[in-house]
């Protein structure tokens with residue numbers, strides 16, 4: 001992995017990036033590396049990750065990209081940490097094992113220090129900084145020891161990340177019996193609800209391994225030299241203001257970290273699909289982008305509901321049946337990414353017995369629905385004109401991918417900061433309606449039908465959500481504008497960040 005042409009001789013600088021081991025983190029880190037190379041080509045970029053994650057990243061890069069962005073392996077052996085062999089990513093892992101993976105990540109500190117020495121020897125000078133995942137707080141100490149700066153990159157948005165950080169650091173729900181409570185960093189009137197907390201954080205008391213991990217790592221990231229955020233100044237004005245106040249550090253919003261082909265107009269042809277697919281290859285979809293596009297072409301604009309719960313979540317068998325009955329009864333066309341329900345092997349085959357009898361055959365014959373096994377070409381689906389709404393777990397990548405295309409969201413947050421992303425989209429933006437929370441919620445088919453109908457209606461709430469999502473999509477697109485005088489806010493933030501690292 002050592003043959004890429006970094007330009008250490010241009011007098012600019014070398015940035016070492018360090019993503020957490022999950023697709024939802026690797027993808028935006030790679031996009032950030034691409035953005036640096038595009039707008040600041042004199043910077044040299046290395047992404048350091050464990051061997052299998054390096055292999056995954058490499059499989060998503062073109063030949064010319066692999067000569068511009070270096071991938072560096074950090075030694076990691078999952079079985080040394082009590083994980084199954086060759087386990088280096090959260091994908092398809094149970095929550096307990098994800099906890100073990102989190103805990104094992106600080107073992108990358110020594111390999112990182114060694115890599116920094118190797119890069120310094122090869123370049124004849126130290127890297128200008130590390131940009132590390134916000135949950136890799138340990139890297140701040142590695143950078144300090146090496147005498148370079150460390151910036152934390154949160155792959156999430158400002159509002160959701162602040163809520164997540166503040167909840168883990170302060171555990172405000174442990175100081176009250178009330179279901180509603182204030183969270184440090186947020187205005188007093190902006191109450192959070194106990195049902196928005198994952199059961200791990202609800203039970204956290206500083207002695208369990210989840211709260212010890214987050215307390216230590218996030219506290220360290222609060223001592224970094226500044227934060228980068230996969231967001232846009234005009235998209236999250238409140239979240240960014242609150243995050244800056246809380247951290248007392250500079251925060252540069254450098255999003256949306258999306259393929260440039262996603263930032264144009266919505267498409268009804270498949271030409272855009274090939275561009276996007278080429279940029280994000282590396283994951284084999286259950287159905288090709290061409291097939292999904294063909295199916296979407298058979299539906300009128302703004303008519304289809306896309307259903308997906310991200311790269312690592314699934315729902316329970318009873319929830320799956322309720323979604324199926326509700327969506328079928330709504331009559332709305334849909335594409336649904338199906339995975340084995342909770343309690344079954346996520347890598348296993350999807351079995352039709354998990355859905356109501358005859359469901360798949362009926363919806364296929366009537367052309368109402370398309371079931372995609374395990375992994376869908378999400379960007380192609382969201383950027384297609386026929387897609388009207390997204391039933392999503394509110395993972396941040398899904399949120400910006402959807403809103404950048406003017407597609408409003410039906411929220412079903414599950415873990416991490418997803419409930420706070422949903423809260424912001426409901427309360428601050430008006431682009432989301434919540435259907436359920438978490439995997440323990442009992443949901444009724446009638447409720448699914450009602451929420452889907454309201455959210456997809458072209459009057460009232462549904463129309464309002466759509467209009468606001470389109471307005472937000474325009475703001476997100478404008479942040480990357482680069483025509484002469486009209487330079488978007490994200491490009492300005494990138495310039496400022498680069499000036500900061502090169503002038504210190």
Ligand code: UDP
Pocket residue numbers: 022023024025027308309310311312313337374375376377378379394395396397398399401
């Ligand atoms: N994704 C995809 N196809 C799928 C599921 C997910 O392309 O079937 C991509 C999606 O476009 C997004 C990422 O995987 O870029 C998921 O990130 P997100 O932050 O939404 O959720 P996470 O998986 O981290 O919970």
